[in-house]
Amino acid sequence: MERVVQFTGPRQVEVAEHESAPLPPGHLRVRTRYSGVSAGTELTAYRGTNPYLTRTWDAGARLFREGHAGIAYPVVGWGYSEVGEVTEVSPELAGTPGLPAAGDLVWGIWGHRSEGVVPAERMAGHTLPAGLDALAGTFARVGAIAYNAVLAADLHLGEDVTVFGQGVIGLLTTRLAALSGARVTAVDALDGRLATARAHGALRTLDAREDAVAEEVRAATEGRGADVAIEISGAYPALHEALRSVAVGGRVVASGFYQGDAVGLRLGDEFHHNRVHLVCSQIGGVPPQLTGRWSVERLQRTFLALVAEGRVDTASLVSHVVPAAAAADAYTLLDERPADALQVVLEF
Structure with a gap:
């Protein structure tokens, strides 16, 4: 069974269970260890203030359109700072250079869920640097x-x-x-x-x-x-x-x-x-x-390299590691007592 954190309404959090989906071709399955909670973007969905709840983003026009919501409750698996272990690789990908193998620790985005089924191309180069603590991988995106x-x-x-x-x-x-x-x-x-x-x-x-x-x-x-x-x-x-x-x-x-x-x-x-x-x-x-030299991918990898080199300290920023089953408490903390927390991480 897969466990997923979801918002069922403003300031309403639950952990739902679903059957694990079969692994499609071209994908990896990752068992989540940690998932960082965003105290900015995520809280807008938690509080009900996110613009996507009342408007739709028109990517072609680069405008928000009134009248239709881009997302609706329940908002499922909202996170974007995950670390986990690869547990399954689609057979045709086995041994592909540059892709993680079963047993590797990887970082990426698959949301607050106990496992992610992720397109393999999105995980190329996402193996956690050697010697880097798994918690540090949750900082790739915020970094x-x-x-x-x-x-x-x-x-x-x-x-x-x-x-x-x-x-x-x-x-x-x-x-x-x-x-x-x-x-x-x-x-x-x-x-x-x-x-x-x-x-x-x-x-x-x-x-x-x-x-x-x-x-x-x-x-x-x-x-x-x-x-x-x-x-x-x-x-x-x-x-x-x-x-x-x-x-x-x-x-x-x-x-x-x-x-x-x-x-x-x-x-x-x-x-x-x-x-x-x-x-x-x-x-x-x-x-x-x-844009000729930098990309979001390079930002993430370079940031983790700085952490691995000891030039940026992320460990001291983790104030709470909360079991995923108590996710509602984590959001209440960030919403009501922000002075008491820095980086809150869900542990699966």
Whole structure:
């Protein structure tokens, strides 16, 4: 039997059981060990705020269409950060160079389920690097999101960058920006996360509740403002403060998943007068100017290589490993007590 975590309605979680499907040609079967929970995108489906619940994405027109939902409850197997062991390989694929073999530990996307039946081409090159703990593999996708934001920031050695939001992806962004040679100021509203940001490379931290962030950033940069700000919390007031914090002609990378109307965002203020460049970073693709050299696949593999080399620490970011049977408790924790958690992982 296969176990699958699903949302049956807003803030309603259950673990359903289904018969395991036969393995079709061209596929691998993977027994899940760990599946990371996204505190951003996943919670939009859990809370009922995801735009796909009320609109449909028209991929051809690149527009959302009103009137039809793109997804509906139950939302089944929503995750995108899985690690598991290959237990079955379609016979015609046995021995194919570059593909995982039975017994290999692999990372990828097959959702919060006890086993995944995955097209083999999607798993090429997805064997976990030697010596890397299996839990680290659950960071491949979130690490790529952070990496993508840093590439979109176009950072240069010695530049000042302010990172708004120090959840898991924000902390990884702080670390990668520091590795890129930037001087990082980390902003968050939670003291514990600011302390963790310092451990991950932030030179300065600011409390979004108490500090005049834009003014403090300008004071620390001889009045210029940051060269770049990366907003990764998905909060409109944070995006507005990021726009206030950068220099004339500076860049703001909006990498959060923003929900609802833009309350707190005023584009007639500093954004307009300082001619700020506002760009979106989204894991559906890399920055357009880098498409000849980078891909989402390269982001994921390079990030895991940095973890394997000891240049990025993911182990300290795992705050809770929760049995899959108690998945509802994991979502309640992230929804109601975010200060008590960083990366929550389901164990199957």
